[in-house]
Amino acid sequence: MATCVFYIDEAGSPEGHHIPLKDGEAPLFTLGAVALNLSDWRNIDRQFLALKRHYFPDWLTASSKRDEYYEIKGNELTAPRSANSPRKHAYLQAVLNFINTHSGSCFGVTILKNPESPTASRSIYTCSLQILAERFHQYLIENTKYDNAILVCDTRKGMGKKQDISVAKSYMSYIFGHSVGKTFIKLAEAPFFADSRVTAGLQIADNFTSTLYTSQYHYHLRNIEGALDYGHMQQYHPILQTLEFKSKEIQMFGYRKIDHR
Numbered sequence: 353m354a355t356c357v358f359y360i361d362e363a364g365s366p367e368g369h370h371i372p373l374k375d376g377e378a379p380l381f382t383l384g385a386v387a388l389n390l391s392d393w394r395n396i397d398r399q400f401l402a403l404k405r406h407y408f409p410d411w412l413t414a415s416s417k418r419d420e421y422y423e424i425k426g427n428e429l430t431a432p433r434s435a436n437s438p439r440k441h442a443y444l445q446a447v448l449n450f451i452n453t454h455s456g457s458c459f460g461v462t463i464l465k466n467p468e469s470p471t472a473s474r475s476i477y478t479c480s481l482q483i484l485a486e487r488f489h490q491y492l493i494e495n496t497k498y499d500n501a502i503l504v505c506d507t508r509k510g511m512g513k514k515q516d517i518s519v520a521k522s523y524m525s526y527i528f529g530h531s532v533g534k535t536f537i538k539l540a541e542a543p544f545f546a547d548s549r550v551t552a553g554l555q556i557a558d559n560f561t562s563t564l565y566t567s568q569y570h571y572h573l574r575n576i577e578g579a580l581d582y583g584h585m586q587q588y589h590p591i592l593q594t595l596e597f598k599s600k601e602i603q604m605f606g607y608r609k610i611d612h613r
Contacts (some may be wrong), residue, residue, distance in 0.1 A: 353497070353498065353499030354389055354390065354391055354467075354497050354498050354499065355389075355391070355498065355499065355500055355501060355502065355540075355587060356387050356388070356389065356390065356392040356491075356492065356498040356500070356501035356502075357387070357388055357389075357390040357501065357503075357504055358383060358385045358386070358387050358392070358488055358501055358502070358503050358504065359386045359388065359483075359504050359551070359553035359554050359556065359557040360383065360384070360385045360484070360503060360504065360506065360543070360554075360557060361383075361384060361505075361506040361554055361557040361558045361560075361561045362382065362383050362384045362477070362506070362508075363381075363384065363427070363547070363558075363565035363566075364378035364379075364380050364381040364382055364562070364569075365378040365381060365473075365561045365562045365564050366379070366463075366465075366474075366476035366477050367470075367472035367473050368383045368465070368470035368473075369465060369467050369470075370469070370478075371467045371576055371577055371578070372468055372576075372577035372578035373386075373576070373577065373578030373579065374578070377578075379460070379464070379465055379467070379569070379573050379576060379578065379579070380402065380462055380463060380464050380465060380467075380565070380568060380569055380572070380573060381383075381451075381463045381465060381476055381477075381480070382460055382461065382462045382463075382561055382564055382565035383460065383461050383480035383481060383484060383561070384458065384460040384461075384557060384560055384564050384565070385458065385459040385460070385484055385488070385557060385561075386451055386456050386457075386458055386459075386553065386556055386560050387456055387457045387458070387459070387488070387491060387501075387558045387597075388451075388454055388456045388553060388556075389454070389455070389497075389498075390502070392454065392559070393552075393553065396454060396463060396552060396553065396554040396556075397420075399450070399534075400447075400450065400464040400552045400555065400556060401419060401420055401552070402612065403443070403446055403447065403450060404419065404422065404424055405419060406422060407423060407424075407439060407442065407446065408439075408443070409444040411424070415427055417420070420459060420550070421549045421550060423548060423549060423555055423558070424443065424559070425558060425562075426557060426558045426559040426561060426562025426563065427562055428440070428558075429441075429443065429444045429559060429562065430562045430563060430565075430566045430582070432580055432581050432582065432584070433579045434583075434584075435581075435583075435584035441574055441584075441587075444512045444559060446488075446565065446587070447556060447559045447560070448559075448563065448588065448591045448592075448595065450556070451556065451560065451592070451595055452474030452591070452594060452595060456595065457595065457596070457597040457606065458560055458564070458592070458595040458596055458597065458606055458607075459484055459487050459488070459491075459493060459596075459597055459606040459607065460484075460561065460606065460607045460608070461480040461484055461607075461608050461609075461610065462564070462565070462568045462607070462608070462609045462610070463476050463480065463485045463567070463610050463612060464572055464609065464610070464611045464612060464613055465568075465612055465613075466612040466613050467582070467613075468576065469547050470612075471612055473521075474515075474522075476610070477518055477519060478518075478522040478523070481505075481519065481523055481524050481543070482523070482533070483608055483610075484532070485503075485523070485527075485533070485536055485539060486532070486536075486604075487597060487604060487608075488501060488503075488536075488539060489536040489538060489539060490536070490597075490599050490602065491597050491606075492539075492602070493538070493601070494600060494601060496537065498538070499541055499547050500512060500537070500538045500539070500540045501538060502506065502539075502540050502541060503523075503539065503543040503544065504538065504543070504545075504546050504551065504553065505519070505544070505545050505546070506545075506546065506547060506548045506551075506554045506557070507545040507548075508545075510548070510612070516545040519543065520542045520543050520545070523543055524542050527539065528602065534584065544571040546610070555605075559570070559602055563585065563588050563592065564592060564607065566582040566585040566588065567582070567585050567588060567589060567592060568580050568609065570582040570583055570585055570586060571587070572611075573582055573588075592607075
């Protein structure tokens, strides 16, 4: 039997915001995940590296970093300033197709935040992870090739190691202390936290999560004052729908939206 790995990354911000939006503020938060076969990680790593070299050889050559460690960030690929960049769009489409060709499935929780009565940022992240865990568990029940799974989260850079530990403790309390969480026996161990610079799966999850985030932003919040224009990201809706986990046994989908407003 094989082990599944859920690579998890975030887009937007769990912190509070204002209306009209101030520079740098995000009115929503997305925690996204990509499920891939752990036994295939070497091939995925090398093939993803080849993808970066194919589309951005000049960026990699100009950098002092090893090609493996150079990240083509999702927030750069999806930004309004990239709307008319054929290369960035071609690369992003290639990454999403890459997930599909490797039999990957995608998940995401999007929180539409309340500007007047904001939920604590830590709670937004930890609750999103619990909701993802419910979907991960159902995915494993239905995908018989997997015996179990591990969770690999992008370390929350700039927030300190204590933040990662806090998230892991909350998750473990849910797994062992909640009646629903106790049933998730196919999810092994506490979440692992890794640096995306050395983890190709997290770079893939970053690109996917940014795509889901901007698609949700445009669909739900494009008319709020100060909103960014992500109209160009609607072209990815069909591939996002293809990649989404859809349960065949219960009424459950890989993507969930929660409106706190």
